Amino acid sequence: xxxxxxxxxxxxxxxxxxxxxxxxxxxxxxxxxxxxxxxxxxxxxxxxxxxxxxxxxxxxxxxxxxxxxxxxxxxxxxxxxxxxxxxxxxxxxxxxxxxxxxxxxxxxxxxxxxxxxxxxxxxxxxxxxxxxxxxxxxxxxxxxxxxxxxxxxxxxxxxxxxxx
Amino acid sequence: xxxxxxxxxxxxxxxxxxxxxxxxxxxxxxxxxxxxxxxxxxxxxxxxxxxxxxxxxxxxxxxxxxxxxxxxxxxxxxxxxxxxxxxxxxxxxxxxxxxxxxxxxxxxxxxxxxxxxxxxxxxxxxxxxxxxxxxxxxxxxxxxxxxxxxxxxxxxxxxxxxxxxxxxxxxxxxxxxxxxxxxxxxxxxxxxxxxxxxxxxxxxxxxxxxxxxxxxxxxxxxxxxxxxxxxxxxxxxxxxxxxxxxxxxxxxxxxxxxxxxxxxxxxxxxxxxxxxxxxxxxxx
Ligand SMILES: Cc1cc2nc3c(=O)[nH]c(=O)nc-3n(C[C@H](O)[C@H](O)[C@H](O)COP(=O)(O)OP(=O)(O)OC[C@H]3O[C@@H](n4cnc5c(N)ncnc54)[C@H](O)[C@@H]3O)c2cc1C
Ligand code: FES
Ligand code: FES
Numbered sequence: 001x002x003x004x005x006x007x008x009x010x011x012x013x014x015x016x017x018x019x020x021x022x023x024x025x026x027x028x029x030x031x032x033x034x035x036x037x038x039x040x041x042x043x044x045x046x047x048x049x050x051x052x053x054x055x056x057x058x059x060x061x062x063x064x065x066x067x068x069x070x071x072x073x074x075x076x077x078x079x080x081x082x083x084x085x086x087x088x089x090x091x092x093x094x095x096x097x098x099x100x101x102x103x104x105x106x107x108x109x110x111x112x113x114x115x116x117x118x119x120x121x122x123x124x125x126x127x128x129x130x131x132x133x134x135x136x137x138x139x140x141x142x143x144x145x146x147x148x149x150x151x152x153x154x155x156x157x158x159x160x161x162x163x164x
Numbered sequence: 165x166x167x168x169x170x171x172x173x174x175x176x177x178x179x180x181x182x183x184x185x186x187x188x189x190x191x192x193x194x195x196x197x198x199x200x201x202x203x204x205x206x207x208x209x210x211x212x213x214x215x216x217x218x219x220x221x222x223x224x225x226x227x228x229x230x231x232x233x234x235x236x237x238x239x240x241x242x243x244x245x246x247x248x249x250x251x252x253x254x255x256x257x258x259x260x261x262x263x264x265x266x267x268x269x270x271x272x273x274x275x276x277x278x279x280x281x282x283x284x285x286x287x288x289x290x291x292x293x294x295x296x297x298x299x300x301x302x303x304x305x306x307x308x309x310x311x312x313x314x315x316x317x318x319x320x321x322x323x324x325x326x327x328x329x330x331x332x333x334x335x336x337x338x339x340x341x342x343x344x345x346x347x348x349x350x351x352x353x354x355x356x357x358x359x360x361x362x363x364x365x366x367x368x369x370x371x372x373x374x375x376x377x378x379x380x381x382x383x384x385x386x387x388x389x390x391x392x393x394x395x396x397x398x399x400x401x402x403x404x405x406x407x408x409x410x411x412x413x414x415x416x417x418x419x420x421x422x423x424x425x426x427x428x429x430x431x432x433x434x435x436x437x438x439x440x441x442x443x444x445x446x447x448x
Contacts, residue, residue, distance in 0.1 A: 003171070005172065021169060022169075022170060022171070022172035022215070023166065023167050023168070023169055023170060023205075025165075044165045044206070045165070045203065045206075046199065046202075046203055046270065047353060049267075049269060052269060058243070058269075058272035058273070059268060059269045059272055060269055060272060060273055061269045061270070063165075064198065064199060064202050064203065064273070065198065065202075065273075066172070066198070066202065066215075068172040068215075068217070069195070069198065069217055069219065071174075112268070112269070116268075130268075130352075131268055132268075133267050133268065133352040133353070134266075134267030134268045134269040134270065134352075134353065
């Protein structure tokens with residue numbers, strides 16, 4: 001019954017192959033098999049969003065995806081968005097506007113926000129709040145998170161305008 | 165939160181799915197988005213020895229709208245529904261309801277087929293589909309049969325679907341008139357304390373037709389003919405709405421749980437229905 005299967009994942013542009021039980025949750029495959037520890041385990045019950053990654057273009061809670069379902073998928077985690085020496089615009093803005101306190105929710109929050117801005121580059125404050133409603137933050141009260149995302153949106157938009 | 169081990173299959177055709185279901189009987193289950201099933205498996209409230217993933221079956225997805233009506237493939241996600249301008253133009257109540265289900269991440273994964281096949285009284289789409297008089301198309305070893313949403317639900321997690329049948333699509337006629345999906349929940353991502361789906365049409369200032377279904381107030385969704393009848397022929401004034409609410413309260417059967425005692429649920433049901441009727445009428 002506990003037969004392991006071959007799993008192929010492309011994470012942040014890099015191909016990985018490993019053996020795993022089908023029931024393994026994607027979050028644990030990422031963290032424990034591939035040592036990609038940006039996505040966090042908060043609740044493990046699909047509520048907090050700390051484990052959010054992008055899978056085949058969708059924001060998903062990776063604690064609620066079996067690694068078998070993800071076989072063949074393209075996954076982006078916070079590590080794929082920016083690096084310490086080359087921060088993503090959202091990371092810059094979270095830093096600038098104090099969009100984090102303890103930082104536990106931040107990788108999931110930013111990964112979700114990146115997808116939100118891709119789908120809706122010019123969101124209103126209300127749309128940002130609704131768009132991140134699957135991500136819980138116990139520290140900030142959200143105000144500065146929303147500010148950071150709105151500021152990142154306008155920075156991305158002016159960069160786009162300048163490029164045109 | 166580790167589920168019991170299972171064998172995993174990802175067939176490329178419906179024949180493959182049905183063959184696996186026939187082979188493994190009630191030890192097998194299909195998985196669509198997994199956002200009802202995986203939480204249950206993690207809690208070990210569901211044990212599935214053979215898990216059949218529907219993600220590669222292309223024929224199960226897609227939204228079609230033509231002169232025959234509207235068709236939603238079972239694997240259409242809540243996110244797809246919200247993003248479909250054509251569906252929103254033809255049946256706006258579906259987007260209004262979908263936006264009140266779970267949260268963005270869950271809506272990328274959760275499918276309409278999983279939502280209605282699951283049989284959880286907390287799911288929002290069964291009541292919605294009863295309100296729209298939708299038809300569920302079930303494919304099994306003996307071919308396809310069609311069951312009305314209004315006849316599909318037997319009790320919590322018990323539906324008319326046989327173990328070796330798969331829900332392949334949902335069809336319904338484009339609704340006319342005004343609509344509203346009103347839901348009371350404790351927070352975003354919560355199931356309904358009470359929810360109401362209302363479609364109604366107006367002729368000469370009076371209610372011509374009405375269809376009303378309530379969610380999470382019994383062990384099945386409740387499509388209440390009496391509630392609709394209390395409105396038909398009236399000008400939808402306060403007295404008519406009051407008698408519709410009274411009729412609805414006679415049809416629901418809520419139980420006490422962590423969303424509140426029975427009296428509170430009845431109160432919430434009355435409030436959401438009153439609001440839904442008023443909003444639907446203002447759009448009729
Ligand atoms: C945090 C959270 C909050 C939620 N809040 C809400 C809410 O407010 N309202 C709401 O309605 N739902 C809510 N949900 C449930 C969510 O909408 C589910 O995704 C949905 O109920 C099931 O769809 P699925 O595709 O994920 O199905 P799955 O979980 O894959 O399947 C559910 C069940 O249906 C069966 N099934 C699936 N597809 C088919 C098919 N085509 N034919 C036959 N059987 C099938 C499966 O075998 C399984 O038994 C919530 C979920 C979470 C995790
Ligand atoms: S850990 Fe996945 S949602 Fe909380
Ligand atoms: S910063 Fe601590 S949980 Fe969000």
